[in-house]
Amino acid sequence: MKSLFHLSFLLIFVAVFSSCQDDPAIEENINNDNYAIISKYLNVPEVPYNYTPQPPPHAGSFQGNPDDKFLHPEQIKLRNYKARAGRALFYDTRLSHNNTVSCASCHHPDKAFADNFQASKGFEGIKGQRNSLALGNTVGFEFAYGPEESTESAAFSWDDTVENLQAQIKMALTHEVEMGMTMDEVVRRVREEELYQALFDEAGPHREINEDFVLEAIEAFVNSIIAVDSKFDKEMNKISFPDPNVDFAGFTEEENRGKALFNQNCSSCHGKAHTGVVKAASNNGLELNYSDQGKGAVTGMVEDLGVFKVPFLRNITLTGPYMHDGRFETLEEVLDHYSENIQPHQNLGNQLRNLEGPKRFDFSDSDKDAIVAYLHTLTDNSIATTEKYQNPFK
Ligand code: HEC
């Protein structure tokens, strides 16, 4: 898998390098007229924030978005302008059929870019089928980094079948419950607004606003959201050879015990360092018969029935209720499930089985408390206040 990634880096490099030759002068894309228009509507600085996601130091020596290794610095700079346009689009209800819903309606910055409803309501007030997913690591799905190099590649959505972020964004915009648009209508509305004419002019001088450009802008913003400043990260960053297995000096005894229990019982799917994808999708035995068949509903394969994405657990304390259908209100209920209620589903992950059938962890109350205490250390509260992620509209 890794060598495939390297090959794609090389291809990106070749593509970018050759396309740079005839790029217009990116240096001078700050245009006072544009900024005068932009600042009529948005509270943003003239030179955009840096929207390149920074993995935590413990994720390895390479700092930056791993796919940037081979990008021309000018391309990276341009992406900040794209992300600024994408940030406005993300918070703009005009991207839904009846101007009522934006991406942020279901992906709130103060809820780690998820929401707290069992299922989110779309533009007509109709509830969807699934619990909103937190954003905050999407860049890691395609390019994982760190000690926990991806052993599998993950896709988007609870059913783990949407191949890339742009496809996911397009799906949200055109989804009959979520935003109810056609891509033509999205592009028409964006082109009409002087705000977006100015933002996109800065993001790609002389480039036409079209579907690709709109999707690239939202993608650049979403990929910039990265939740890596948790207590867990701070401890990992302190040790010279970051190892999630050792006790952390700054953790309480309970947090360290919870970490050990988690690493022993949960990390075979969810990972230990929370920087890469260990198991992309699996079944965790919520039911014998699922009403939503997850991946199987899309692929039609028997081995995919009841299979769902293994979610990142960063910021998990902010994103309840839990599971694809939001069936559990609290992390305590999640622990009760793993402890006593795993169902012998035909596709139950091997990590949750033994010879007799589903594992019963039979965690004691203090074990459960310890695991929950550990899960709390994965919260990065800063993303709720980081200015560059917030609603920019005046
Ligand atoms: C009506 C609520 C709603 C709106 C509006 C909405 N989303 Fe979502 N989003 C969801 C739900 C629910 C899921 C999980 C979908 C699924 O699994 O089928 C999701 C999933 C995602 C994912 C996948 C995350 C992952 O880990 O796989 C991304 C990325 C995303 N949304 C981005 C966006 C963007 C960008 C917009 C705006 C263009 C948007 N969403 C609009 C509710 C919404």
Ligand code: HEC
């Ligand atoms: C076989 C792989 C596997 C193992 C082992 C596993 N999980 Fe999960 N976990 C999953 C899958 C798959 C989901 C999503 C299931 C769904 O929504 O249908 C999930 C969901 C979760 C969620 C909800 C996430 C959200 O965003 O709603 C939490 C919390 C969680 N697991 C914690 C744990 C803990 C704690 C353990 C150890 C006791 C554990 N998991 C062990 C596969 C696994």
